[in-house]
Amino acid sequence: MSQRSEQVLEELKSAYAAYYDVEGVHDGSALKALCSYHTRDSQYVLVKKAELWAAESHEYLYLWDAGRLDAAGVEEIFRRTLEDGEPRVKPHSQHMYTYLTAVVLYESAGPSALEQLKKLQQIEDAMEDREQSKTYFDRITASPETMAEVLASIPTLDAPWDELFQRTYCPTCQAENCDAENCPHQTERNSPMWFLMQEETEVGT
Numbered sequence: 001m002s003q004r005s006e007q008v009l010e011e012l013k014s015a016y017a018a019y020y021d022v023e024g025v026h027d028g029s030a031l032k033a034l035c036s037y038h039t040r041d042s043q044y045v046l047v048k049k050a051e052l053w054a055a056e057s058h059e060y061l062y063l064w065d066a067g068r069l070d071a072a073g074v075e076e077i078f079r080r081t082l083e084d085g086e087p088r089v090k091p092h093s094q095h096m097y098t099y100l101t102a103v104v105l106y107e108s109a110g111p112s113a114l115e116q117l118k119k120l121q122q123i124e125d126a127m128e129d130r131e132q133s134k135t136y137f138d139r140i141t142a143s144p145e146t147m148a149e150v151l152a153s154i155p156t157l158d159a160p161w162d163e164l165f166q167r168t169y170c171p172t173c174q175a176e177n178c179d180a181e182n183c184p185h186q187t188e189r190n191s192p193m194w195f196l197m198q199e200e201t202e203v204g205t
Helices: 003-016 071-088 111-131 136-140 144-152 160-172 192-196
Strands: 021-024 031-045 047-069 095-109
Touching (some): 003 021, 003 031, 003 047, 003 095, 047 071, 071 095, 071 111, 095 111, 136 144, 144 192, 160 192
Parallel strands (some): 047 095
Antiparallel strands (some): 021 031, 031 047
């Protein structure tokens, strides 16, 4: 490794450390570091147990210093990145994505190596195009009205919107024989849409 490459490598590791957990690799190969990033986002209603959705995202970035890059080196980088990265991909109901990225430093490269890198980039671009396709999550969260429609279709006896309705209206209600027909708040009753438009309050966990 040249002094210049070593300097650039350390600068990259320092920059990635702001967002990733950076683990040095010292096995004598061109792989110099594994950078990992994990996050989990979620949305819940009223209480954290009533979770509407959650999404986990993971990124693994493999930092290489190849020196003189040839076709065999590109194949080795691709092979090892997948060999290490694929077992880390663990799909489940809350899994959003896992990215595997190889960042390769090189001082020079042969034409065949550059051609291979170009093909790999084309494959990555094609995969990104697929990932931009609409998902059920995109459809469900397109608008409050759409979300309300989906929530209303879920059979439940103790929905969060029912609990909030009861706390909001029932203690001061003057109606006698208050049932579905006599309730003076028909618009808000059994209405996920009304619920979604209310200001969020913490009522416990």
